[in-house]
Amino acid sequence: MNVPVELLAFAGVMALGQFSPGPDMLLLTRTALKEGAKTGVIMSWGIATGLAFHAALAIAGMSVVFERVDWLRDAMRWLAAGYLIWLAYQMIMEWFVHVYSGAVFEEPQATTAKSAYVQGLMCNLLNPKVMVFLAAVTAPFLAGARPDWWPWALWAVVVFEGLTLWALWALVLQVKPVREIYRRAGPWINLVFGITMVCLAIFLVAG
Template identity: 75%
Template sequence: MSIPLELLAFAGVLALGQFSPGPDMLLLTRTALRDGARNGVVMAWGIATGLSLHAALAIGGMAVVFERVAWLRDGMRWVAAGYLAWLGYRMIVEWFVHVYSGARYDELKPTTSKSAFVQGLLCNLLNPKVVVFLAAVVAPFLAGDRPAWWPWALWAIIVFEGLTLWALWALVLQIKSIREGYRRAGPWITLGFGLVLLGLAVMLLVR
């Protein structure tokens, strides 16, 4: 297979993993729907920043060490589960405030751009499964005789594709019909997202 086709195949595998259900996609979807395109794109930058570190670890071989050092892996799982549980709790509280206070949902205080970036960064950075997934995807593409720039190309594809596709997703969610549907069902979507995040937190601990 030629180098361009290999890089294209690598990008395709990454895209499939990126759009599988997970904390990053869930949090980004909710933020883009609730707070608009700007905060959605800013959160995409935060996620991609965390992804840049995970990609470096995966390509550099540190993912193997991370997977084998049980206390480090387990510690990260507990921290990630705690963070996801906190995000889920906040969403459920937001739903409760709306339902029982009578406040209009579109008047609730939006997430700031700084907070959106930090939330995206921590959501990705604290998830120990990201580096393990990337290591599994990268390994076959590092095998064999490769030019010196090859690992850098894989790293750049991971970060650039992550940022671009997540940012585009945030923009797609601004389509008028989608936004109108969210305004009608926003509180219940937020409640659902909060419960799913709590479920993901539990799954991190029981696996």
């Protein structure tokens, strides 16, 4: 086993998976644009905490049980869909108030650190597809004879990448031209994000 090569391969697959479109990316993108780098980075910590939990269960083999217990899987899907709908409602209402009140769009003060962390955590934690994805990705890298520490090396890669890449994404979104676009079209961007959240919720329940 070539440890550096396998870890790099695993890290590459995980990076692609984490940056695929989904609830985590959508929520973090909108939050970092709306409320700034600090709130976005704190939210990324919440997302990484959720990933740490999912990765531990996937590596421990609990994803098999999760997939076979239909009521548990379905309950998690409905909880996740409900949470996404609630987030979408908040985004769409911001657009509605702006358009129908004629108010000037202004970026509100950032939410508390605790609130941003909890939103990121819950968005990731309630999504059952995260554990299924992690189980599918880690399975080939767990096959065969491995040292005892190997599964937890994979877990560390998942958590470290989740924390650093999401935090970097929140910082990248602070580039002045990007911020200016959001300042000008914020309500409409919120509307698009809100509708996309609804679509993700429907896809999650139907999947």
